[in-house]
Amino acid sequence: MKADTALAPGKQRLIDAALRLAAERRGFATLGIRELARAARLNPNTFYRHFDTLEDLALEALAAISGELRPMLRHECWQAARNEPHAAPRLACEAYFAFVLEHRDAFLGALAEYHGASAAMRGAIRRVLADVTTEVADDVGRLQLMPAVPRASVEGVCAQIVAYLFHLSQDYIDAPARREALLDEAERFIVWLCAGAHLLHQQTFAG
Amino acid sequence: MKADTALAPGKQRLIDAALRLAAERRGFATLGIRELARAARLNPNTFYRHFDTLEDLALEALAAISGELRPMLRHECWQAARNEPHAAPRLACEAYFAFVLEHRDAFLGALAEYHGASAAMRGAIRRVLADVTTEVADDVGRLQLMPAVPRASVEGVCAQIVAYLFHLSQDYIDAPARREALLDEAERFIVWLCAGAHLLHQQTFAG
DNA sequence: TGTACATCAGTGAACGCGCGTTCACTGATGTAC
DNA sequence: TGTACATCAGTGAACGCGCGTTCACTGATGTAC
Numbered sequence: 001m002k003a004d005t006a007l008a009p010g011k012q013r014l015i016d017a018a019l020r021l022a023a024e025r026r027g028f029a030t031l032g033i034r035e036l037a038r039a040a041r042l043n044p045n046t047f048y049r050h051f052d053t054l055e056d057l058a059l060e061a062l063a064a065i066s067g068e069l070r071p072m073l074r075h076e077c078w079q080a081a082r083n084e085p086h087a088a089p090r091l092a093c094e095a096y097f098a099f100v101l102e103h104r105d106a107f108l109g110a111l112a113e114y115h116g117a118s119a120a121m122r123g124a125i126r127r128v129l130a131d132v133t134t135e136v137a138d139d140v141g142r143l144q145l146m147p148a149v150p151r152a153s154v155e156g157v158c159a160q161i162v163a164y165l166f167h168l169s170q171d172y173i174d175a176p177a178r179r180e181a182l183l184d185e186a187e188r189f190i191v192w193l194c195a196g197a198h199l200l201h202q203q204t205f206a207g
Numbered sequence: 208m209k210a211d212t213a214l215a216p217g218k219q220r221l222i223d224a225a226l227r228l229a230a231e232r233r234g235f236a237t238l239g240i241r242e243l244a245r246a247a248r249l250n251p252n253t254f255y256r257h258f259d260t261l262e263d264l265a266l267e268a269l270a271a272i273s274g275e276l277r278p279m280l281r282h283e284c285w286q287a288a289r290n291e292p293h294a295a296p297r298l299a300c301e302a303y304f305a306f307v308l309e310h311r312d313a314f315l316g317a318l319a320e321y322h323g324a325s326a327a328m329r330g331a332i333r334r335v336l337a338d339v340t341t342e343v344a345d346d347v348g349r350l351q352l353m354p355a356v357p358r359a360s361v362e363g364v365c366a367q368i369v370a371y372l373f374h375l376s377q378d379y380i381d382a383p384a385r386r387e388a389l390l391d392e393a394e395r396f397i398v399w400l401c402a403g404a405h406l407l408h409q410q411t412f413a414g
Numbered sequence: 415t416g417t418a419c420a421t422c423a424g425t426g427a428a429c430g431c432g433c434g435t436t437c438a439c440t441g442a443t444g445t446a447c
Numbered sequence: 448t449g450t451a452c453a454t455c456a457g458t459g460a461a462c463g464c465g466c467g468t469t470c471a472c473t474g475a476t477g478t479a480c
Contacts (some may be wrong), residue, residue, distance in 0.1 A: 008456060026324040029237045034433060043458050048435080050456090111322040115315075115377060117233040160371070160396060167374060170322060191369060195406050196399030215423060242465060250425050255468080257423090 011050040013040040015061050017052075023105035027112035028058050030123075055118050058109070062121070065106045066128045072099060074135055081143045088145065089190040093165065093183055100169045107169050114166075129166060133159045146194060149201050157197050161190055218257040220247040222268050225261075230312035234319035235265050235328075249349065260323050265316070272313045273335045277308060281342055288350045289414070295352065296397040300390055307376045314376050321373075336373060340366045353401060356408050364404050368397055 017039035037044040079090035113121045137158040244251040287298035320328045344365040352399035
């Protein structure tokens with residue numbers, strides 16, 4: 001028995017090929033099993049040794065990325081917020097976007113599948129975003145970054161930041177020349193949103 | 208010669224069928240020409256009478272929706288902002304989401320293609336969003352809704368609002384039970400963002 | 415007003431091709447006794 | 448330590464099917480003279 005962390009080589013190659021092709025073509029929807037096997041230099045049949053459907057493959061790939069992203073974000077945010085609280089938004093964005101570039105193919109795939117055909121896949125992506133949101137909100141709470149704002153609103157702010165950064169990843173990947181500007185934009189977005197939430201919880205809102 | 212506003216019946220049926228199927232399957236990517244013709248009760252060949260490629264069809268459908276959405280938004284926003292300025296965000300969101308529901312299929316298609324395979328389609332959708340942003344920013348300027356904020360920042364705020372509402376459309380369509388909550392969320396998002404931008408332009412930001 | 419012609423939407427048969435999936439197989443690695 | 452067996456990743460040939468696209472056609476509508 002092998003160590004259970006290592007996937008069969010063919011399985012890993014199929015996942016890699018799927019991410020690569022899905023990124024090129026912006027979605028798993030049009031991938032074919034024969035095409036995948038061809039890209040992975042395997043017999044078409046080998047696919048069925050490891051997966052029942054293409055959706056299976058996509059869900060497994062997503063779980064792997066999520067397992068890598070979340071601890072990384074946690075760690076980076078903590079570091080940033082503890083050492084330089086005022087620069088935390090910027091540093092967190094930088095860490096996040098660096099991760100995006102390192103996992104370019106997976107993110108392009110996930111962005112496409114966010115609005116994609118598979119309800120299971122859409123649900124899984126939303127769940128990852130929700131988990132990240134909860135973790136970020138926990139950290140914001142623990143580090144007292146928004147002391148005047150109640151927990152529920154902190155969650156709301158974090159959810160909007162997470163969704164915003166996720167969708168912005170596509171532009172960040174597609175437009176290398178605008179990356180600095182996008183970082184500024186993301187930081188400004190976060191600062192505005194936090195400032196607005198903070199302000200409107202201090203004063204009564206005569207809406 | 209017919210009036211040039213009316214499409215050939217087969218052409219219109221192909222577009223309708225494409226929107227319907229693309230909405231069901233979240234994307235044009237997996238649509239087939241024969242399948243489309245079948246759904247429109249036409250000979251597969253008829254497709255080629257009207258379009259060169261599926262991308263052609265999608266771009267034409269998008270242009271039609273955009274031409275309907277933009278004047279509507281313009282009109283609604285003006286009305287709302289002039290009559291009840293403090294409720295403008297809410298009323299604009301309501302008008303927008305009503306339009307989304309009326310054009311459910313087109314929006315699900317556009318949401319999918321926003322991250323989709325066709326670069327031309329992605330560009331066209333972004334252009335629509337950018338045009339809407341400019342128009343909204345114009346109106347905000349003309350109606351003096353954010354007098355303390357410079358034009359460039361108003362555009363930034365509007366761009367984020369437009370993108371946010373666009374992506375939220377999917378949840379609005381998918382989760383009828385949460386529609387009231389989503390409206391609240393959208394309004395709160397806009398208010399926070401505007402408040403933050405306003406605040407940070409009044410005081411020096413010791414970032 | 416009538417006639418001849420052009421344009422245009424839609425039809426129907428036919429093509430070759432790549433697809434998903436199944437079956438029976440191989441060869442290597444691990445395990446029981 | 449050796450042998451027999453089970454498990455597992457990967458192979459190769461074969462199937463029937465629906466696909467995109469082409470061709471030559473029809474029938475209705477519009478236009479020139």
